Amino acid sequence: IPTAIGNIFEGAFTGEGVAGGALGAMIIGFQRAVFSNEAGIGSASIAHSAVRTDEPITEGVVSLLEPFIDTIIICTITALVIGTAQVAAPDFAGDAQGVAMTSAAFEREFSWFPIPLAFAALLFAFSTMISWSYYGLKGWTYLFGESERGQTIYKLIFCAFVALGCVVQLGPILDISDALVFLICVPNILGLYFLAPIVKREMNSYFDRIKSGEIKKFK
Numbered sequence: 001i002p003t004a005i006g007n008i009f010e011g012a013f014t015g016e017g018v019a020g021g022a023l024g025a026m027i028i029g030f031q032r033a034v035f036s037n038e039a040g041i042g043s044a045s046i047a048h049s050a051v052r053t054d055e056p057i058t059e060g061v062v063s064l065l066e067p068f069i070d071t072i073i074i075c076t077i078t079a080l081v082i083g084t085a086q087v088a089a090p091d092f093a094g095d096a097q098g099v100a101m102t103s104a105a106f107e108r109e110f111s112w113f114p115i116p117l118a119f120a121a122l123l124f125a126f127s128t129m130i131s132w133s134y135y136g137l138k139g140w141t142y143l144f145g146e147s148e149r150g151q152t153i154y155k156l157i158f159c160a161f162v163a164l165g166c167v168v169q170l171g172p173i174l175d176i177s178d179a180l181v182f183l184i185c186v187p188n189i190l191g192l193y194f195l196a197p198i199v200k201r202e203m204n205s206y207f208d209r210i211k212s213g214e215i216k217k218f219k
Helices: 002-013 015-019 021-036 044-048 056-063 065-088 099-107 114-144 148-165 170-212
Strands: none
Touching: 002 065, 044 056, 044 114, 056 065, 056 170, 065 099, 099 114, 114 148
8 A cells, every 4th residue: 555655646746747737637637527526517516506405504514525525535445446456466457447447456356346346337327317417407497497398308308318428439428528527617616716705704604603502503
């Protein structure tokens, strides 16, 4: 594990890593944010906004758990498994990439692991389709109204694109989705900066009311 962690830091702070760090972090960060925790994209707020609460800050606090669990915990564990496997056997995955590399890394110690990993990847893909169909539906109804006919049209279009995505090459699909996600991120991040003072004010007000006892804490 120490060697794997050392390799991570070495790769991040070499000349090549530093030179491409700023631009690479922006591009790759935007690309992978949609597949990891959606932080900065603005899509998750569509789901959180459906919650009925008198204190919106509470939902913001809850949403902070998502990037922590998805990225800090799960992605770190995955990276360490791949890193330690690479230390023990540099060619353990051959030409495999992505989930295939992860599967090969776990399979070195647990021969049965590719089966539950494949099932988890299936659930991840299915849940991603459901969540993004909901995000798209909210955008559709915002633009065209909430008529039942309009929603049915959207659902048919979404299902058609799901079927289309199963038969075309993966590369172009990822390139298009990455480009669209980048277009989403730019205005959303600008909005975050402009609205940060309001968020800070509301957050301070909420925690001050907790400290004063105005808002009761449940134990």
